[in-house]
Amino acid sequence: MNIAPRKRFGWSAPTSAVGRQQERLGWILVLPSLIVVFAVAIYPLFETFRLSFTNARLASTREVRNVGFENYRRLLEDDQWWTSLKNTLIFTVSSVSIEAILGMIIALTIHSQFRGRGLVRTSMLVPWAIPTVVSSMLWQWMLNDRYGVINSILVRLGFMDADRNFAWTANPSTALGALVAVDVWKTTPFMALLLLAGLQIIPSDVYEAAYVDGASKWQQFWQITLPLVKPALLVALVFRTMDAFRVFDLIFVLKQAATETMTVAIYTQQTLIQANRLGAGSAAAVVVFLCIGLMVLGYSRMISVEEG
Amino acid sequence: MATAESTIGQTRISEEELNRIRAAYQQKSSTNVISLLGRIGFVVLLLVIIVYTLFPFYWAVKSSLTPTNDLVKTPVTLWPERLTFDHYRTVFNDGGFVRALANSAIVSFSVVVLALLIGTLGAYALGRLKFRGKTIILYLILSMTMFPAIAILGSLFQMMKQFHAYNTLWGLVIVYLTFTLPFTVWVLTNFFRAMPEELEQAALVDGATPMRALREVLLPLAIPGMVTTALLAFISAWSEFLYARTFTLTDKAVTVQVAISQFTGNQQFEEPFGVRMAAAVVVTVPLLVGVLLVQRRIIAGLTAGAVKG
Numbered sequence: 001m002n003i004a005p006r007k008r009f010g011w012s013a014p015t016s017a018v019g020r021q022q023e024r025l026g027w028i029l030v031l032p033s034l035i036v037v038f039a040v041a042i043y044p045l046f047e048t049f050r051l052s053f054t055n056a057r058l059a060s061t062r063e064v065r066n067v068g069f070e071n072y073r074r075l076l077e078d079d080q081w082w083t084s085l086k087n088t089l090i091f092t093v094s095s096v097s098i099e100a101i102l103g104m105i106i107a108l109t110i111h112s113q114f115r116g117r118g119l120v121r122t123s124m125l126v127p128w129a130i131p132t133v134v135s136s137m138l139w140q141w142m143l144n145d146r147y148g149v150i151n152s153i154l155v156r157l158g159f160m161d162a163d164r165n166f167a168w169t170a171n172p173s174t175a176l177g178a179l180v181a182v183d184v185w186k187t188t189p190f191m192a193l194l195l196l197a198g199l200q201i202i203p204s205d206v207y208e209a210a211y212v213d214g215a216s217k218w219q220q221f222w223q224i225t226l227p228l229v230k231p232a233l234l235v236a237l238v239f240r241t242m243d244a245f246r247v248f249d250l251i252f253v254l255k256q257a258a259t260e261t262m263t264v265a266i267y268t269q270q271t272l273i274q275a276n277r278l279g280a281g282s283a284a285a286v287v288v289f290l291c292i293g294l295m296v297l298g299y300s301r302m303i304s305v306e307e308g
Numbered sequence: 309m310a311t312a313e314s315t316i317g318q319t320r321i322s323e324e325e326l327n328r329i330r331a332a333y334q335q336k337s338s339t340n341v342i343s344l345l346g347r348i349g350f351v352v353l354l355l356v357i358i359v360y361t362l363f364p365f366y367w368a369v370k371s372s373l374t375p376t377n378d379l380v381k382t383p384v385t386l387w388p389e390r391l392t393f394d395h396y397r398t399v400f401n402d403g404g405f406v407r408a409l410a411n412s413a414i415v416s417f418s419v420v421v422l423a424l425l426i427g428t429l430g431a432y433a434l435g436r437l438k439f440r441g442k443t444i445i446l447y448l449i450l451s452m453t454m455f456p457a458i459a460i461l462g463s464l465f466q467m468m469k470q471f472h473a474y475n476t477l478w479g480l481v482i483v484y485l486t487f488t489l490p491f492t493v494w495v496l497t498n499f500f501r502a503m504p505e506e507l508e509q510a511a512l513v514d515g516a517t518p519m520r521a522l523r524e525v526l527l528p529l530a531i532p533g534m535v536t537t538a539l540l541a542f543i544s545a546w547s548e549f550l551y552a553r554t555f556t557l558t559d560k561a562v563t564v565q566v567a568i569s570q571f572t573g574n575q576q577f578e579e580p581f582g583v584r585m586a587a588a589v590v591v592t593v594p595l596l597v598g599v600l601l602v603q604r605r606i607i608a609g610l611t612a613g614a615v616k617g
Contacts, residue, residue: 051463129543
């Protein structure tokens with residue numbers, strides 16, 4: 001898939017009648033999509049920016065005043081916000097890096113030829129296809145302190161006393177880690193499939209040559225596989241980082257708005273909807289948007305570098 | 309997905325020949341004890357991967373079929389000792405849950421149909437026609453596919469209230485276009501662009517209008533791509549939670565994701581583990597069936613974007 005069009009089309013008007021006709025038709029066909037995107041995404045985004053400078057509240061008849069940067073100032077003074085940001089960063093960095101390593105191991109494993117390979121690839125689609133809400137519920141049950149299968153297995157393997165029912169998700173010190181584990185389970189297969197596609201375009205004669213030259217498997221990985229799979233890896237990393245940074249459902253279903261696992265998305269949703277503070281919540285939304293916008297920018301730069 | 313062309317020097321060698329070379333190369337590296345151990349390790353690794361990816365869903369199915377008395381028995385058994393369909397009966401007797409299933413189906417189908425209708429036209433224009441502003445529109449659509457929903461939650465809420473769309477299915481359909489439409493346009497644009505240029509050229513030379521060329525030449529060829537795109541869009545709409553949770557309130561519009569996240573079943577005195585798992589399985593099975601049916605295309609579709617960048 002190319003991100004940029006094959007050739008940049010200049011701004012000079014088309015000269016031929018066919019060209020003019022095509023230009024008109026192009027705009028007519030693309031217009032419905034543009035209208036929808038403007039109405040349900042771009043306009044609301046501008047509204048969010050505008051509201052972030054006001055004291056607007058949801059479901060209130062109070063007069064809306066412009067308050068300048070007041071919402072942003074308060075946001076930066078709110079401990080809850082900083083906790084959310086810290087949680088989000090911990091969640092993002094740990095889940096994405098674990099996913100990358102596990103994903104790479106899985107991709108390398110599946111990349112070799114063996115019988116039943118299709119079956120393994122199919123099984124990888126299962127966690128991806130399960131709705132996030134469902135995977136949260138599923139792991140909540142598996143991690144249940146008294147009847148959960150995880151504790152039961154840990155007891156059987158001798159890692160845990162049978163009478164000590166450890167509540168992974170309820171305990172503030174392990175809750176975030178447990179959530180990272182759920183996210184890793186849900187998205188590692190996706191990461192692995194992306195990496196697998198990257199591995200598959202490496203021609204096998206490169207490895208054959210390396211083998212002839214006497215390179216060990218380990219050397220082959222670091223000097224051939226990794227550099228060649230890097231573009232796919234980078235794209236997968238950025239995608240996953242953006243996704244993890246805005247995490248909401250996975251955590252909300254399991255922990256609602258508990259402080260120890262509150263993320264920036266949950267903070268924003270709570271401020272907006274639960275507390276009705278439309279202005280303050282919009283300021284938080286703008287900050288989240290800008291963070292993700294920066295990542296998107298980095299991503300698109302990476303792609304244009306690829307093309308150049 | 310791109311296939312690697314194997315060439316040695318400038319001469320292309322046949323596939324069979326290449327396989328012979330590969331076989332010899334692989335044989336060489338698998339003749340001693342170390343490689344036998346390596347093979348065992350490999351099989352173990354594969355098993356671990358399969359168990360890791362599939363066990364949680366197996367556990368949901370198993371729990372959904374296990375009587376509550378057995379569910380709260382310790383130690384936990386990995387296989388069901390007795391089977392029951394009680395949990396599924398409870399789920400389907402719950403009017404609210406059934407209504408939520410219907411709501412989700414209505415919303416997801418409508419949004420996919422709308423996104424395909426609008427998106428195919430736009431994608432055809434962006435993929436096959438030349439017009440000024442195309443580049444900017446493409447970048448706009450691409451950035452929209454990565455748009456964080458939380459950024460517009462508040463202003464959408466206000467708009468929903470204004471247009472009396474709060475707690476309605478049609479309101480949810482329109483909101484869901486924020487993520488399904490850009491995705492559809494983006495994927496289909498690339499799909500159209502990948503088709504050889506001669507395709508509609510012949511039709512155009514014969515005097516057909518571009519619209520006729522789209523209808524009669526390109527669309528039939530685009531159907532596989534559209535089916536996959538539709539399925540992916542359906543999955544994202546069916547699984548959506550943040551908007552559904554924020555913009556719906558009562559049975560009238562609550563979707564199945566919101567319903568199961570608050571599922572308590574009918575039992576009042578015990579935690580409804582089995583019922584919750586039954587509900588989870590019911591919500592997931594349609595997606596799994598769809599995914600398994602078109603899995604090849606999904607893997608190709610998911611990965612195409614990431615590889616060539």
